[in-house]
Amino acid sequence: MEQTETRKRIFSAVQPSGNLTLGNYLGALKNWADLQDEFECIYCVADLHAITVRQEPAELRKKSLDTLALYLASGIDPQKATFFLQSHVPEHTQLSWVLGCNTMFGELSRMTQFKDKSQKHADNINAGLFTYPVLMAADILLYQADLVPVGSDQKQHIELARDIAQRFNGAYSPTFTVPEAYILKSSARIMSLAEPERKMSKSDPNVNASIFMLDKKDDIIRKFKRAVTDSEARVAADPTRPGIYNLVNIYSCLTGKTSEETEREFEGKGYGDFKVAVGEVCADALSGLQAEFARLTKDKGYLDGILREGTEKASYIARKTVSKVYRKVGFYQGK
Ligand code: ATP
């Protein structure tokens, strides 16, 4: 295969560890679709990452394919982007080992996601949870990605991937592209509807705290109606009032309006009206995507075909990187 591609390369992934939320959609998937014309895009379903937290095997299998279907339903075109499952390309784990030997215990100990997740899963603080960012660095560096579109919670991991790349390049000669995080300010951090100081997360046990991409309209409106706000009853993008700030932000992201435009639109109106409006806009934004998801998941043969093709393309790049890395670190290659 000839390399004629001149566009910058994008890599990103989501773990199939639950039902994807509005946070995943606005923070990640929606932006991925917007980038597909300008960049060469590679999107992975991070199933290896998902087992850092205990998963029910049948559910994980189903969620992996559902996550792929949600990528496609979000408007990412398989003619333009490459899709695959992380476990289908063994080079991810191969590179992860080598990078792990170039990552410090202290660096991994500082990762806030590790600290959060080990608190949440105190009965299962496994080694995979600790080395999770090394595997993530391997995902990115394997494809020599230039940019990594994610929500702001992943920024620290991308910075670590940059440090590892620079350290390896310094020790063994230039090998990896040093990636950059691509984070959109407006949608970088969608907050929980129940505890607006915390990010909306697909593994939150309180289902009323998150809007799921596949939620029905009635549920979406009900959840927004009961979203935690304050007693001031003035619609404003005021960061000192995190509940209403989050709702203004969600409404603005979904409509493409600025926060000021949203504030003006709801001037003099109470929270009740505004919450219903956010619910309506959200349900509308998700309804087309949900219909497309239903259509796609009926056609497993089609989804498998996309994965087969994507795995082949991804493997070609991944093999090249691993063979270069193995040679550079001194693994004997044979005569
Ligand atoms: P989990 O709760 O299982 O850890 P998660 O909901 O945090 O999962 P991830 O799979 O870790 O989701 O994240 C996938 C992508 O979605 C990442 O790019 C992440 O930054 C983005 N993302 C997740 N939650 C949010 C959020 N609340 N706001 C904006 N972006 C988000």
Ligand code: LTN
């Ligand atoms: N850790 C990421 C998911 C992920 C990822 C990646 C994102 C795994 N590998 C590589 C970007 C690039 C998360 O969102 N929790």
